[in-house]
Amino acid sequence: MSALPPTIPHAAEAAARRWPDRLALVEGEDRRTFAELWQECRTAASALLERGVTTGDRIAIWAPNRREWVVAAVAAQTCGAAIVPLNTRLKGREAGDILRRTRARILFTVSGFLDIDYPALLAGEDLPYLGETVLLDRDWGAFLASGTGPDDTRIDAQLATLTPDHLSDVMFTSGTTGVPKGVLMTHGRILPQVGVWIGNTGLGEGERYLIANPFFHSFGMKVGWVACLLAGAVMVPMPQFDVAEAARLIAQERIAFLPGPPTIFQMLLAERERAPFDCSSLRGGTTGAATVPPVLIERIRNELGMSDIITAYGMTECVNITSCRPGDPVELIAGTCGAAIPGNEVIIADEAGSELPRGETGEILVRGIGVMQGYLDDPEATAEAIDAEGWLHTGDVGTMDQAGYLRITDRMKDMFISGGFNVYPAEVEKLLSAHPAVGMVAVIGVPDERMGEVGKAFVVRRPGGTVEAAELLAWARANMANYKVPRHLVFLSELPRNAAGKVTKIDLKGN
Template identity: 70%
Template structure:
């Protein structure tokens, strides 16, 4: 596949239109778009953006659930040479505003409302001097596109011809232990070969029907989601959010063949199948990850849902796909490891001094290779901390490697926990909670949860002469941060345990 790989994501869309023309590319709400139609829509959107002066080096954000308009807006802005800034749909106003401000985004694509949230209203109090326009994908996108000169605009050809693999394609923001989200700068040349290797491992092929529930603001739904479909000729079926009934209808009616997702999605499907059997015979494969997957669940997904080619993989925003299992790996391997390094990736288990440890010993997982991020936006210090002088990316994850090169993740060096598949950084939650007027000090830890894997537990010290209860703080948190960050319990303490240097001793809070 390497010799036919497109240079950029817009090149992938253009090549797909030339190769597969009137074949279905995307299906939403029963309406199918061909690859030709999709490419024409993307070009028309690019024309409207070019008229607004969007060029290489600009940043354009999308804050919206999965939809065909999301894909068109993303490819349209990329044709112009701009960088995509995808925003988590669960963000609150000041979280999104901070990223829009730091990226100096010129334009924001969003929706009128989603899950009861009015995104424009959430941004009403934010100072966004660079943001010139907000476009609604669900109610105003057609009018926006109509302001351009259409798909045949010669300016679109000129912009497309200027694209190259070293353009910064996207910046996905990942939280960090400093409490401030960091923008991971990626280029097309680093991303597309990784997607191609993931495709080779999963066997995703032309004409397969790919149900994309994973959010487009995440690499799982974006890069190895709809971009993978463009490269292979698979058909995208985007879903705005997971709904088990709707997923089942898609599987039965649309004969879905490929369906990635976190383990909880498959557990939900299996539970529903026990109550109300449904036809899943079309399912062939998918990928899972983000948490440990019990071997019995892998067997059930393969045998009861029919997904014989289910695999697990390991990646991060800073390095899209690091390791992967392959179809046919035993259930125990898929359940207990995240596979071995993809071709071109060097992966080691490093000791405290950076030395490679013998097989079977635990240490930090480090990766080196051509798909590593450029760096963090405007943060050379954090970039230098993440990528050492020898070019190794320090993942912060702890694991071991067996004799066959398969990686088992056993813990995390970083002060982070995973809640429902989302990475949660206590430092960021603490920073957000510190805005509460009644709180003097805050410490957050992750604790085990049967359904979500881990959830947040906050230890708080109140300011003098203030009174709040646990539900007050949880309710305030729901209004001020994404729901996966909201602590599920709050403990009131007189002081936090600290060492002589004043650092909070979180291991004492763990009890």
Template identity: 50%
Template sequence: MTSTTMPALLEQAAATHGQHPAIVDGPTIITYAGLRDAVVAAARGYRALGVEPGDRVAIWAPNRVEYVIALLGAQQIGASVVPLNTRYRGHEARVVLERSRAVVLVVANGFLGTDYVALLREAAPADELPHLREIVDLDSGWADFLAGGEQVPVAEVERLAAEVTPDTVADILFTSGTTGVPKGVMSSHAQTIGVAEVWAEGAGLSEADRYAIVNPFFHSFGYKAGAIASLTAGTTIHPVLTFDPEGLMRLIQDAGITVLPGAPTIFTTLINHPRRTEFDLSSLRFSIAGAATVPETLFEQMQDVLGFDEVAQAYGLTECVVATRSRANEDPRHIAETTGPGVPGIEVRVVDETGADRPVGEDGEVWLRGANVMLGYFEDPEATAAAIDPDGWLHTGDVGRLDEHGCLKITDRIKDMFIVGGFNVYPAEVENALAAHPAVMESAVVGVPDERMGSVGRAHVVLRPGTTATADELIGWARERLANFKVPREVVFATELPRNASGKVLKTDLRTAG
């Protein structure tokens, strides 16, 4: 049985896997024993900045070795980690930092030419984030941060690590939700490790595996099903900074990568890449492609063209990261049609409006229950009560059906959320951004199919009388305020939006409209 707190997991991994590589990031190689030492050093750095158990530490950085160390270092002393999407603009980051009242922000300033600190300062002068005491830049300030921790006794970190319990909040992952207001999904140490363990067991992870993590560490897929899953199994983590197809194929060849999950767009890109045959991809063993609708032949091609031994699909959401997974040795065509049955420890129901179970093959709302369903939303008991009923069932807002094998197929999103290249986009958030434009009276954003990204956004916009605006102008307006994957690719102007008798916008009609 894996440990049920992050500090204990780290200690167990160091004792079990010792000099085995834990993380290989370019020329940097950190063993499991070395990772434990690096995490303790980071924990001492946080203590030197006054971070207390229960505080929140935000991380705004891409996949790199320091991210894992910064994350585990905060959890080592009982602080909760708040990951920020690297595509966030300043306003989005400010909202999450405000709501979480993070005391420290760890940032990779300058990543992809973005001055994150300047974006944040523009959106929120220092006095608007009174809780944020320190910003630590991984490139220019990390060494000073670690040096500052040298004044803190190791014994102090060990004491705090021993006080972390399985129920301590390990992380708060903010999801925009249907209202456009971010909600912080809380998970305990035991839950985060439990999710990782379920995923690792399903993937058959071991010391022999080398896991290229393309999914961002700020997302539960890259963090829990990636980094933490690897730590539970002694697997070597290869962080992938950005998705560059040729660079990724070279990494697979040179490092002998065995495990490579990701959004379907990653695999369709590799399958259709003109230089694919120049690389040796024969080490690839296992993949899960999820988070979007998939072409029916994708999983066959992943095996036949890319050479994976085993492929699977899974379903989850931030509130329950791994809910279902394809059965072992499943036919690839069936994998494309369903996300599999509930994983160990998770019950799955499909119900009608009254909460009664729907018959096999008929659509209803997907409900989930089990140990790894979130603790709740951070400081939002009303939203928590709306999401999790008194019997412990999480009402996902997703529509699906169960087949005769108990395998779940997701057929629609009650919440109108759509997925762009593996990232969730909540229309309300985009509509709120557009509403701030002086010419926009109202808008409705829907996802429309896209061959490469799975879906992209299309905004149907009604302008205020007497005003004008172009599609390019509104797209530019959104780009200044939203992460690029949330920005609509297309704007359609209308004199009015279609509505039902109660006045609700008929987004189903808009999805099929031009």
């Protein structure tokens, strides 16, 4: 790749200058060139500048993948603000907490998605810093018209002040403390990692990229639409993954690149057997850190035509940690998540943080330009995650072979992955404890054939509490994102504890 632009807005500007008439985004009948996309970003930036948005401000986006999400993000960053992407599965209480903690000035959301009324979810929340809510599906035209347009001279003046050290986003990840943590990322931490990722995947100019990974995740945003801006690829956003719709888009829009967890590819293979579709345009993609059966990699290559499928590993705190490379054998792609990308150092360490010999099992540590700046307003958690030598402690357990290829074998602490989402029991426990009939609660992950793992909650009722399982689970569904809601619930008279009084979750495994 040529020299990287300093920030994401500069990447959008450079794409418009380099490929003005090339297609940048396809969304149904809506087709935008890079020049048109940048003009809309400038128009939105002018509207934000009219509202006084500037460096240090936080602008929240709570919406599914769509063109306006990208435009709102680039516009906010053009003004010097950091965006706060919100998971579309959050409930009002969870979203309200994030909006308060980030002091978000403006919220971009939608009137509804999957039968969820987002503004209504926030109706009872105290949001002292939020000055305005803009509905992308209703207010967007009026919002754009509220500025002075794409030729606003303040845009270029503001753009000239942006540096790689400006905050790009505050993306929230659940923490083992039970409180979601805001990961502070700068433009200079993101773009070099995305550049390496583009090199490893071969994402090319004009290739159509089906982005089903949500924009509120690093995957959908940073190695999603930001990667398209850098590579000149075409964004084809999907609000949610639907296999029949994905098959239609692959055939109709000639999709070349498609990343996702192994489940997505298994679903596409099954769909192709059920209702054959033209997938001759597919070339490459990436899949996640989960170990993938070699036979699946072979089927993805042979039946879907994705000759350049690779595996990679990243996290909110460091977008891209390891990656396989084009030409790696099937066994490496299926059995590992690659080796450290250029700019990163990755080691396997013991409890003291000392590197272990190759082949031994320990915690995965990463150090490099892409490691987060820290956690929002949480120096203690930052110091716990990033040690004095700059190593980010991922909390994942793995081994490394002699060639530096990483295998993830386990996860530290209690976290489990349900349907591709990280679930932290401490956070679920905290949310469940807010129910007036719940005295104590412990949550563990248990195997599930469809979701991989699901939550199982062990609840001790408060004295006099009469809540039953169905009622408590219904309450949970109303108060937390659905992937966090336990699928199993057991009432106990007490929780098992060790001599120090700590709940011993290992003793719950057989219940």
